[in-house]
Amino acid sequence: MINRKTLFATACAFQTCAVLFLAIPPALTLSNGKTITVMTEPVDPQDMFRGDYIRLGYGFSQVPSKEKFDYKSKVFVRLKQDADKQWKPIGASNIKPAPAPDEVVLLGEYEWKDDNDRVRVRYGIEQVFVPEGRGKNISSADKLEIELAVPDSGRAVIKRAQLGDDVLYQWRWI
Amino acid sequence: MSKLSAKHQKIVAGEIARWQQDGMIEEDLAVKLTSLYPLHSARVNVSQALSVVGAVLVGLGAILFMAANWQQIPAIVKLLVILGAVNLTNYFGWKLKFEPGNQPKMGAALLLLGSLFYGAAIWLVAQIFNLEVNFSGGILLWALGTLATALATSTLPLGCLAAILGGMWLFANYTWDARQFLPFVPSLIAYLGTALALAFHMKSRAVTWITLVFSGVWMLSILGAFNAVPLLLFGLSVVGAYFFVREKQPLLEQPFLYVGEISTLASLLIATVSNFRSAEYIRMADLGTLLAICLTILGVVAWRVPKFKEEMIVCAGLALVCSLVLGSAPEHSRLIGNVALLAGIGAFIYTGLMRIQSAGMVNVALVFFVIDIIARYFDVFYTLMNRSFFFVVGGVLLMVVGAITERGRRTILEGMHS
Known part of the structure; x- marks a missing residue:
């Protein structure tokens, strides 16, 4: 029979491990992932627990694809830089493709498909949290420059968010 | 004889009644045993209530502090501070609650605070790494961590918090995708099973209430779709x-x-x-x-x-x-x-x-029954009668039905008691 003290120590250890379990994977991505820079269009809502954030929309959130996807299934999206240095989607698939050297693969979640065979994908990078009050000064007409860290798995993490010269978010451990 | 809380007194009285019913003890002995544990009058425990409210306020303050997103503080410092707060609060909560000669009520409040700090830590990580806004996984982790400490300590405020967080997860997890609710039924079963097991383990009516009310409201929200x-x-x-x-x-x-x-x-x-x-x-x-x-x-x-x-x-x-x-x-x-x-x-x-x-x-x-009569009255007469007449008649009908029902109810209950 496990005594109460051991049970409680296990519960406390669970709490600490749960927080680290959330923190370590994105921290590793930010340290080791390939960095790409993309443009977005923001709006500015607020979250009860985490404060102000800016909702982000990406050009590659809608990807042309003839493949069939299940609701909420994994979608791998290949991005390639065009002549204007913008990362554009060139395809979406159920299985992870091998990217060319000038491509990156992002992992997202399928939401829906429109009549023109364009797949709506959610990557989990559609929001950036900013210091209290900062989000209100940004209108939906502003375009943010977002630096993403992309690991081999494709699950991207935001590294930096910038509006002109104004850095709204910058990842740093220390 | 040792003092029992109202809840434990009820358990003992129930057990004694069952022994008597099963013929294990005679009526005289049952009465004697019951008299050893007189029922406490219901009273509000002010010191415990204040400790719990204080813990909730400090916990909310911590969550709001994290939400302010101070970028001058490096991420590692924020993380170490909040994890330190979680573990220190849990440690001192344990000591005060369970080690002899201390203050169990203050200990329970600190344990509650520990779980609120734990929630703040989860939201802090979500904020640092810009994790999804609809972060149902975060609420689930918070609920599971709180459930673990509630099971280990059998502390009522922690049990209630775990049940509330589980209920919040139930709602956060549901995507309001019309015509598909079956995929979400396992969540409901998991929540009901876990939270009711906790309620039975703690013998807590409060946790049972919270669990069933959250589940009922969740089903009601499905009803809309x-x-x-x-x-x-x-x-x-x-x-x-x-x-x-x-x-x-x-x-x-x-x-x-x-x-x-x-x-x-x-x-x-x-x-x-x-x-x-x-x-x-x-x-x-x-x-x-x-x-x-x-x-x-x-x-x-x-x-x-x-x-x-x-x-x-x-x-x-x-x-x-x-x-x-x-x-x-x-x-x-x-x-x-x-x-x-x-x-x-x-x-x-x-x-x-x-x-x-x-x-x-x-x-x-x-x-x-009364509500049904009123509803039928609205169904049938609302479009048939003049509005003023409709409300006058409706009001009179309501009063008459109410009076008759109340009289019938009293008669029924008196008959039942006799």
Whole structure:
């Protein structure tokens, strides 16, 4: 029979491990992932627990694809830089493709498909949290420059968010 | 003799009554034993309430501090500070609550604060790494961590917080995707199973109330997208569970009775006042699965507590008829809804009065009877009469029905007590 003290120590250890379990994977991505820079269009809502954030929309959130996807299934999206240095989607698939050297693969979640065979994908990078009050000064007409860290798995993490010269978010451990 | 809390006194009194009923002890001994543990008067424990409110305020402050997103503080410092706060608060909470000569109430408040800090830590990580806004996984982790400490310490505020967080996860996890609720039923079953196991482990009526109310409201929200049958099946399942709990753990019977009966009668009442959505809005596979779960629960209760077999058969019959007719033939829904509601009210009054002597069951049924009469009055006369006349007659009718029902209720309850 496990005594109460051991049970409680296990519960406390669970709490600490749960927080680290959330923190370590994105921290590793930010340290080791390939960095790409993309443009977005923001709006500015607020979250009860985490404060102000800016909702982000990406050009590659809608990807042309003839493949069939299940609701909420994994979608791998290949991005390639065009002549204007913008990362554009060139395809979406159920299985992870091998990217060319000038491509990156992002992992997202399928939401829906429109009549023109364009797949709506959610990557989990559609929001950036900013210091209290900062989000209100940004209108939906502003375009943010977002630096993403992309690991081999494709699950991207935001590294930096910038509006002109104004850095709204910058990842740093220390 | 040692002092017992009101809750423990009720447990002891129930056990003594059961020993007497089983012939293990004589009536004289039962009376003597019961008198050793007199019932405490209900009183608000001010110091505990203040400690808990204080802990909640500090916890909220910590969450808001994190939400302010101070970018001058490096991420690693923020993380170490909040993890340190979680573990130190838990440590001192444990010491104060369980080590001899300390203050258990303050300890319980600190343990609650520890779990609030733990929640703040989760949201801090989500903020640092810009994790998804609809972060149901975060609420689930928070609920599981709190559940673990609640199980280890059997502390009521932690149990309540775990049940509340589990209920919040239930809502956050549901994507409001019309026509598909079956994928979310396992979440409901997992929540109900875990939170009720915690409530039984802690013998806590508060945790039972929170769990059943969250589940009922969740089913009600599904009702908006589909129709009232899911809520009806939920209500009948909880009514079935009530008869089981009444025998096995009477301390926790009340939440099962009220949530089950109110859900059942409310769903039938809704069926009578508005047409069900058309059958295309409910998939037969979804309905069939919910019906199978409901019938399984009722069957298990009939098997384990055979003396309530008749009640379980009636519940199963109601579940079958309403699912088949209301789920697939919406054109008859109002007629069937009216008949089923009156049958349900009659069955609850009969059972409460003749079978289990439950004043609560009779009272709820009578309240629904009055509401039903008012609803029918609105249905029939609202468009037929002059508005002023309609309200005057309606008001008089309400007063008369209320008076008659109250007199009938008193007569019924007096007869029951005598």
